[in-house]
Amino acid sequence: MTKPLGIILAGGLATRMGGGDKGLLQIGGQSLLERVRDRLAPQVSGLALNANGDAARFKDLDLPVIADSIEGYAGPLAGVLAGLDWAAAQGAEAIVTAAADTPFFPEDLAERLLAASEGQKHPLVLATTPRTGDELLKSGGGKKINRHPTFGLWPVALRDDLRAALNGGLRKVVLWTDRHGGREALFEAEPFDPFFNVNTPEDLKRAEELLR
Template sequence: MIQPDGVILAGGRATRMGGGDKGRLAVGGTALIERVIARLAPQVDRLALNANGDPARWADLGLPVLPDATEDRPGPLAGVLAGLDWAAAGGCPHIVTAAADTPFLPPDLVPRLLAAASPAGLALAATRDGDRTWPQPVFGLWPTALRDDLCAALEDGTRKVLHWTDRHGAGLAVFETDPIDPFFNVNTPEDLARAEALACG
């Protein structure tokens, strides 16, 4: 299978952190988004950033900046659609997405998503803790063949990722949460302190 393109989703408002670009917060002396880039870039062909507002503030990263595909910023699916449009224009049949605030992103995310892909070419990461498994809906493999369907779903008011992926029978790539949840994300100052402790522990 052709190596997918990667899209880091950084289009949120970070209200629980007081606003601003969460990905710029540092853990262990390194910005969250730089940690994500370091882990995701080796697994994909090209890498882009989904972010809204002035793209110049991300110029130091050297990545294409893709604004949401719709103006009302309806959540991560709009970022996924922007990534699919970008990948399709470059001839890539699928993308892998990851959040910009997850410093412990799995180094084998992409191959495991590819292995878990449904017949439609769609897969989500999931975590398992004991006998509980739950999906991580912003970490996924998305085929460009479904971008028209996704665009129509957004126009019809679909906002929750799982409402759309369940319709297409997404496969699940399951990751353990021991010793560290690989999808731990920084939403609050307390999360940032915990990530710092984990990174330096």
């Protein structure tokens, strides 16, 4: 498969940060969105931002801004669908998504998602990390991995199926990926989880520490 297109998912409500655009918060003199853009851009053949509302607030990123086509906040799958529709218009086969509030995700994310999709009719892969001690205890010794549903490889060929599922009320990412034989790509979580995301003011401080 040729290099996929990339979509940064920034359509969330950021309720734990008091609302607004988490991606515009800064660490080390750069916004989270700038860091995500700069990390994802070399991995993909083109890049767009999924965000709702006035696109002008993201003009400094110099990216196309695509809004959800599903009305109301329908979660990350709505952003994935918007990205798939954008990619279809460009004749692309697949997209790789990354969350706007996760500045340290792997620099080989797209490469490893693509590797995990080998042999699939429709490339559909989510990023995962191992669960460690406390997480395993909380889960009752259940699933030994964490799936990161905003970091994935998604096939343009299934966009109409996804649209129908969203219009039917589906919101949970893994219910849809499991339905279509989605796979997982495992990434190490040492010395810290690369999919650490900024949800709270405390997380923002932690991100500053990790950056240093």
